[in-house]
Amino acid sequence: MATEIAPGIHRLATDYPHVCGLPLWLHVIDAGSELVLLDAGIASTPESSTAPELAALGLGLSDLTLVVNSHAHPDHMGGNAVLKKHSGARFAAPALEAGWLEDNERLVTELWGSDPDAMDLSEDERAELFGMLDERVRIDVLLRDGDRLPGERPLQVITTSGHSPGHIAVLDETSRTLFTFDDVQGRGRPYLDSDLWLAPLYTDVTRYSAGLARLLELDFDVLVPSHGDAIDGTAGRKLIEESLEWVSTVDTLTARLLRSRGSLTVRDLADAIGTELGTYGGINLQTVRMARAHLEHLARTGTAETRWHRRG
Template structure:
């Protein structure tokens, strides 16, 4: 693990899990240390505890955990954290909170969201991997909306609603030091291993909201952007990464009508395969279902496409 200070009272702890970078954050809160994302199932003890103890704290001192969104590697450690810090307050956006409270619900409604209409599911190994990152569900004590203020020892951070990857994704903004802690708010052209190989395409599924999140971050124009699965972006690197993220979304959106014209009627599975044929593999290619479904919905709203069925699953064709 490696640690760095992003600003006074804002620390980043970096570790590698399954060949993927995970950057977690600790804040010096007004009432004790604040954790941003408890992480995977054992991260509270394997990642956070050593850092806290080096600074004279313990897990029991953690007063608040702000969870950026409902994903196994971000909230999976909730149960272990609460076991060591019984008085901790869990805070998350209201739109994601229910998914965090029950493991069976997030597996069904988030990770299984394409099963019923599209016949697309994760294989057994991937499902077991996702479940293995999560402990038992825990109550979310404080449900946020975005716009709240988070008190540090000497200043306040702004809570931003940054949807796209999930409906309730949150980020934190320190206007005094011009830093955004963004979780999984944006993804560039994909997520890579620490060796630079693609491991996952950008898994946003609410396309307009995702683009609005990118526009928000471009407007804030922070000096530093600290996301979970990337090195910290600084200076002009922030704008470059955000532009790259927006470009991917725009290119995928423009590709949708072409794929429909080639096939006449196309299912989500066929669209995933077509994108891989054109662009190459992203590793976990099934996750292309997330952004593709979002962009198909946009074209339906525009009146360009309409939903139909093919072989018993949802498909799209020209209106």
């Protein structure tokens, strides 16, 4: 049920827990001349969840004037096409991710297919992804670090990067509410319907850490993640610290395995992250991208070298 988390800001429930076994919250903000929806959910979300949630507030999808995608992952932008069908809203998203936001094939190839030696999508998994993504929509407003969202309410855009190349956070300066979407991940989070945890996901160690450090410096009283409950400033800063500690933990594991084995593939490291550091289910998108990010990080800092090798 729609809940007011600060004056003029309502949290909206979604169908995502039933589809993917994780909480996912969207937020609608009254910004004066703009009615802003933060994130779009997956393709099925607007009609199944957002419309009834808005109706409980006396609003409809057609009242939305601006949809903001925090980053180009399916659960944050898959609903764009349906939202466009039902409203005259403009779409705003990180300039750095416009290519992924406007081209499903490119997104799936570059994100899920980045390390074909380590992980391959099955036809079923591909079909499931495309089902959550729907048709793409052109992005009208390209967001960059330091921008303000349109409307009278001061909503500041902060590029955090890390979780995805152009990931943004949004700070409502009026209520000091910081929307961090997927960027503050701690040690990951438990699935609602199994003993497994979803591991953190980031594609660049330095950028992820730098983005988290930037968030620590902001003036906020409430931290709002997409896949969990809103927490107060103290708990929010602690979660950011834990997210930074996780990066160190994976860095230490990577260096230790590299020392003991001499060489390491993305797949080996992903498997170790996904089993030794928690019940993350071994090899998956999250652990593969982290493994690659940490190996690249060690290579850049001179601790490891990248090598070509002959197959077979």
